[in-house]
Amino acid sequence: EADIYQTPRYLVIGTGKKITLECSQTMGHDKMYWYQQDPGMELHLIHYSYGVNSTEKGDLSSESTVSRIRTEHFPLTLESARPSHTSQYLCASSELRTGNTIYFGEGSWLTVV
Amino acid sequence: GENVEQHPSTLSVQEGDSAVIKCTYSDSASNYFPWYKQELGKGPQLIIDIRSNVGEKKDQRIAVTLNKTAKHFSLHITETQPEDSAVYFCAARSGGGADGLTFGKGTHLIIQP
Numbered sequence: 001e002a003d004i005y006q007t008p009r010y011l012v013i014g015t016g017k018k019i020t021l022e023c024s025q026t027m028g029h030d031k032m033y034w035y036q037q038d039p040g041m042e043l044h045l046i047h048y049s050y051g052v053n054s055t056e057k058g059d060l061s062s063e064s065t066v067s068r069i070r071t072e073h074f075p076l077t078l079e080s081a082r083p084s085h086t087s088q089y090l091c092a093s094s095e096l097r098t099g100n101t102i103y104f105g106e107g108s109w110l111t112v113v
Numbered sequence: 114g115e116n117v118e119q120h121p122s123t124l125s126v127q128e129g130d131s132a133v134i135k136c137t138y139s140d141s142a143s144n145y146f147p148w149y150k151q152e153l154g155k156g157p158q159l160i161i162d163i164r165s166n167v168g169e170k171k172d173q174r175i176a177v178t179l180n181k182t183a184k185h186f187s188l189h190i191t192e193t194q195p196e197d198s199a200v201y202f203c204a205a206r207s208g209g210g211a212d213g214l215t216f217g218k219g220t221h222l223i224i225q226p
Contacts, residue, residue: 035213102159
């Protein structure tokens with residue numbers, strides 16, 4: 001069972017607001033990821049991290065930013081939310097070794113009005 | 114980069130029958146192929162995975178087969194039950210780059226009572 005937690009689960013905010021989606025894992029995993037998923041669609045990697053102070057852009061361009069100050073914590077921030085940012089954001093983690101299983105959190109549903 | 118195609122997009126089967134979902138991938142360097150089940154409002158949950166040095170793997174009613182030559186892999190669910198209804202995603206991971214997963218577009222599996 002994966003121990004990866006995301007908050008908030010659901011969020012409705014106005015255009016132009018700054019938001020931070022929180023993600024924490026208690027498995028001691030070095031690698032963490034953020035995926036974006038529109039309803040009924042595939043997942044796209046937007047950010048990942050190999051460990052503390054490491055952040056990389058994923059395959060899908062995103063206006064969000066991430067930070068990795070602590071191993072267990074990988075927050076995602078949108079400085080100025082727009083309706084086009086409406087989506088589900090999924091946090092995930094895995095051990096550093098290549099080929100290890102990626103575990104997902106329950107997701108954060110963001111709606112920007 | 115990697116490209117994963119998944120078929121069908123929707124699959125409806127009678128309870129007790131078998132379901133088969135197929136995926137193809139493009140990058141011959143890909144070496145890890147997980148399958149995830151996603152229920153409504155939840156994050157993807159790993160149900161089975163296979164690595165490139167294995168041709169088949171089985172876990173109770175679920176099996177996955179891999180054909181490296183043809184670059185395709187399939188999920189087989191036997192004796193389907195109502196709780197199998199969900200969206201299933203295949204994924205492939207190659208060794209380089211982000212080391213994250215490239216997902217298929219998903220299959221909505223509907224189990225008819």
